[in-house]
Amino acid sequence: MTPPLAITGATINLGGRPVVQQVDLVAAAGEFVALLGTNGSGKSTLVRAAVGLIPLTAGEVQLFGTRLAKFHDWERIGYVPQRSTAVAGVPSTVFEVVMSGRLARRRFFGWKTAEDVAAVREALERIGLEDRTRDSVADLSGGQQQRILIARALAAQSELLIMDEPTAGVDHDSQDALAHTLKTLSDEGVTIVLVAHELGPLAPLIDRAVVLRAGHVVFEGPVDGAWDFPHSHEHPHSGEPSRTDGLSGEGMWR
Amino acid sequence: MFEMLTYPFMQRALIAAVLTGLTAPAIGTYLVQRRLALLGDGLGHVALTGVALGLLTNVAPLLTAVAVAILGAIAIELLRTYKKASGDVALALLFYGGISGGVLLAGLADESAAGLNSFLFGSIVTVTYSDLWIVGILGAVVLALAVGLAPQLFAVCQDEEHARVSGVPVRLYGILIAVLAAVTITVAMRTVGLLLVSALMIVPVATAQQITRSFRTTFAAAMVIGLLAAVGGVVASYQINTQPGPTIVMIALIAFAVTAPLAGILRLRRNRTYRAQEAT
Numbered sequence: 001m002t003p004p005l006a007i008t009g010a011t012i013n014l015g016g017r018p019v020v021q022q023v024d025l026v027a028a029a030g031e032f033v034a035l036l037g038t039n040g041s042g043k044s045t046l047v048r049a050a051v052g053l054i055p056l057t058a059g060e061v062q063l064f065g066t067r068l069a070k071f072h073d074w075e076r077i078g079y080v081p082q083r084s085t086a087v088a089g090v091p092s093t094v095f096e097v098v099m100s101g102r103l104a105r106r107r108f109f110g111w112k113t114a115e116d117v118a119a120v121r122e123a124l125e126r127i128g129l130e131d132r133t134r135d136s137v138a139d140l141s142g143g144q145q146q147r148i149l150i151a152r153a154l155a156a157q158s159e160l161l162i163m164d165e166p167t168a169g170v171d172h173d174s175q176d177a178l179a180h181t182l183k184t185l186s187d188e189g190v191t192i193v194l195v196a197h198e199l200g201p202l203a204p205l206i207d208r209a210v211v212l213r214a215g216h217v218v219f220e221g222p223v224d225g226a227w228d229f230p231h232s233h234e235h236p237h238s239g240e241p242s243r244t245d246g247l248s249g250e251g252m253w254r
Numbered sequence: 255m256f257e258m259l260t261y262p263f264m265q266r267a268l269i270a271a272v273l274t275g276l277t278a279p280a281i282g283t284y285l286v287q288r289r290l291a292l293l294g295d296g297l298g299h300v301a302l303t304g305v306a307l308g309l310l311t312n313v314a315p316l317l318t319a320v321a322v323a324i325l326g327a328i329a330i331e332l333l334r335t336y337k338k339a340s341g342d343v344a345l346a347l348l349f350y351g352g353i354s355g356g357v358l359l360a361g362l363a364d365e366s367a368a369g370l371n372s373f374l375f376g377s378i379v380t381v382t383y384s385d386l387w388i389v390g391i392l393g394a395v396v397l398a399l400a401v402g403l404a405p406q407l408f409a410v411c412q413d414e415e416h417a418r419v420s421g422v423p424v425r426l427y428g429i430l431i432a433v434l435a436a437v438t439i440t441v442a443m444r445t446v447g448l449l450l451v452s453a454l455m456i457v458p459v460a461t462a463q464q465i466t467r468s469f470r471t472t473f474a475a476a477m478v479i480g481l482l483a484a485v486g487g488v489v490a491s492y493q494i495n496t497q498p499g500p501t502i503v504m505i506a507l508i509a510f511a512v513t514a515p516l517a518g519i520l521r522l523r524r525n526r527t528y529r530a531q532e533a534t
Contacts (some may be wrong), residue, residue, distance in 0.1 A: 051419045074421030090287040090459065093468040100409040103420040109402050128513045130470045136467040139524070152416065 002065035003028045004076075004160040004191040005050060010059035012042070012049050012215075016062075019045045020067055021215045022059075028161070032182070032192045034223065037212035043195050044164050046212070050193075051079055053163060060093040063160070075104035078153030084162035086137045090156035094140070095133045097148055098123055101155035118179055126181050143174035150178065160191045167196055175200050199223065258492050264500060266386050267378035267445070267488050267498070273393035274442040275484030279462075279476035282398040282455030284431050287411040287469070293330065294452035296345045297436050300326035301360055302356030302448050305373045310363040315373065316388050316440055319448075323436035326352065331432040365481055376447035376499035378488055390525065393441045396434050407431060427468040445484060447499035454480055454502045464510075464517035479509055 005027040012020040020042040027033045037043045048054050050061050052068050064076060079100070086097055101123070102116045124130040127147040132140065137148055139244040150166055167175055179201040186192055186205060199206065203223050211219035258264045259415030308315035326348055333344035362371050368482055372380050381389075400407070409417040410427040418424045434456070442451040462475035487502025494501075 053415055053418060072421060074419065077419060079419040081413065081419075083413075086413075088287045089281055089289045089291075090472050091463050091467050092408075093411065096408070097412065097470050100405070100412055100416070101420070103405060103409050103417065103422060106405060112405075124510075134467070134469075149416075151441060156420070211391055 001029050003062075004064055005162075005193060006062040006065075007046070007050055008062075009051060010046060010052065011057045011062070012045050013057045014045065014054070018057075019215050020212075021051070022222075023212070023215070023217055025050075025210060025217075026148050027193050029159075029191055030184050030186075030189045032207045033194070034202070034206045034209045035193065035195045035212065036197065036199075036209055040214075041212040042215040043212045044180060047162055047164055047193065047195050051077065057186045058216050075156055078158035078161045080121060080149050080153045080161075080163040080166050081144075082168070083149060086148045091136045091138060093134055094129065094137055094148055094151075095120060096123065097137055097213075098151045098155050101152035104156055119155050119157055120151075122150040126149045126184070128153055128177050129180075141171070143170040146170050147174055147178065150181070154181075157192075160193070161185065162193045164195045165197070166194070167200060167202065172200075175202070178202070178214050179205065187213065258489070263379050263381065264488075264492060266381040266383065267492075268485060269386060270381050270389050270445050271484040271502075272481060273389055273489040274445040275481035276437050276477050277393045277396045277400075278442050278446075278451065278454040278484075279458040279480035280397060280473065281434050282459045282480075283456060283469075283473045283476055284400070284407050284411050285435060286459045286463075287408075288431070291326075291456050292345065292452070293432065294435055294439060294455045296330065296348050296352070297323050297326055297432075297439050298451045299349045299352035299356075301352070301356040301436070301439050301443065302370075302373065303359065303441075304356075305370075306356045306363060307366070308357030309318075309365050309369075310359050314384065314388070316385055316443065319443060320437060320440040322394065323439055324433050327432035327436035328429055329422045331429045335428065357479075371446075371497075373443060374447045374499075375497045376443075376445050376450070376502075378445075378491060378498050380393050381444045389441050389444065392437050396438050396441065399430070399434060402426075403430075406474075445488065445498055446502050447497070450499040450503050453503040454484065454506065457510055458483065458494070459501065460464070461510040461513050463507070464513050465520060479506065483509065 003026050007023065007025040010020055010023045011018060023046060025046065035047065045054065048132065049056050061151045063071045064073065098120045099112065099116065106112065106116060121130065124133060127150055129144060129147055129151065134218060137145055140148065146166060153161060182192060182202065183205050194202065206223045207225045209221065210217055270414055276404040282294065285291055291410060301319040305315040310419040314457035330344060341498060406422055409420065409422060410424055414424050428514035438455065439448065439451050442454060446454050458476040458479035459472065461479050462472045466472040466475055483502050483506040487505050488498050493497040
């Protein structure tokens with residue numbers, strides 16, 4: 001079966017500096033992959049290139065077996081960008097923001113269908129904010145706004161969910177709620193690629209962890225190993241905090 | 255008061271005011287959401303060069319203005335996407351280039367400063383029937399696209415990256431928004447004038463969003479406020495013999511000032527309800 005996401009030999013230069021070098025990453029259908037690493041390790045850059053937001057300098061991205069440049073079935077992909085807020089210049093309700101996740105499935109010029117509305121409601125129920133539908137996103141807490149962005153990705157009812165640090169700055173309750181949501185999705189067969197620098201309550205859900213450092217894959221395997229790995233390559237002056245205390249809940253792999 | 259409706263020039267001015275009052279805030283809502291509130295201002299300056307070009311070549315100034323403003327809009331949007339850091343500098347260059355080009359060309363066309371004045375601040379007596387046709391068609395196109403493409407435009411203005419991953423040709427829509435703004439400026443030129451058109455795009459939106467919670471109500475409320483300000487301004491400028499542009503904008507600003515304390519009270523009350531909900 002073709003993997004939903006296959007990156008081969010990806011090299012990405014940003015501002016003339018190689019940020020990602022020769023990285024391979026495959027997410028098989030139904031797999032839950034965590035892409036881990038410190039800030040500046042290239043993990044966000046890699047997924048941004050995977051969805052076409054930044055160009056690859058070398059290598060190739062295939063989505064559902066189609067080369068990125070030829071890929072048009074965007075309704076198969078749900079994307080949560082790295083962001084701390086869902087607020088723009090004009091007030092918008094939770095419903096309106098999540099409805100924009102339906103765009104790839106909506107008719108070009110026309111009203112939203114009952115199906116669109118049902119998908120938005122379902123997405124909001126999944127993240128547990130269905131009672132805030134009519135509220136302005138600006139009135140929500142940071143963690144709730146992050147959940148709204150996840151609901152927006154879920155509203156597309158896609159097969160591949162790519163999330164760029166959805167747990168950054170999210171409170172404990174919201175993290176637990178998110179873990180619950182992702183477990184359900186994963187059980188339903190959705191492929192999930194999660195970028196994070198701490199996993200918290202998500203750790204037990206991960207099938208495979210990939211650790212990036214300075215643009216290279218330095219580890220690939222079960223989550224437990226990922227946490228131990230950077231430890232075995234102690235760089236006392238690299239500025240990376242010790243791994244052991246980063247594991248206990250609050251998560252500070254910064 | 256009603257005798258003014260018997261004058262054909264007032265009838266034309268009021269029809270133009272209705273179109274202007276509806277279209278300017280409609281496209282303005284997207285500009286505010288994109289945090290490009292000053293784009294309209296820059297395009298207004300550029301359109302002045304277009305007006306002067308029309309005067310110089312004896313072509314209807316509305317047509318040359320719309321053509322030059324559209325070119326300016328595309329230039330700004332391309333500069334913005336390809337050289338993000340210097341976006342505001344690019345805008346500044348167009349501001350200055352537009353206004354000096356306009357005055358310079360107008361001078362070559364032997365047009366007095368007073369003649370340009372009616373383009374800069376609007377003039378209710380100068381709306382001709384052919385102007386009205388152009389304004390009507392352009393206004394209808396802007397409104398149809400601003401409403402009909404609302405889901406796409408909303409997504410692009412709300413979160414460009416997410417819209418791109420939803421398969422929306424973001425760059426194209428960015429240019430479309432800038433072009434619609436350029437067209438709106440020409441629609442509004444006769445009523446509010448090029449230097450104040452941006453105010454009619456932004457102030458009604460700023461007024462509406464003090465009270466609203468959704469994009470849709472902001473969009474609709476801004477159009478209603480814009481309509482009232484434009485029509486009210488044209489009527490008042492007839493009564494007190496002022497230029498329509500400044501009159502319209504002052505009415506819009508008064509609406510903003512009146513709404514502000516009201517919005518403060520509403521917000522306090524809303525926050526209290528939330529806190530009460532969260533406490534239970």
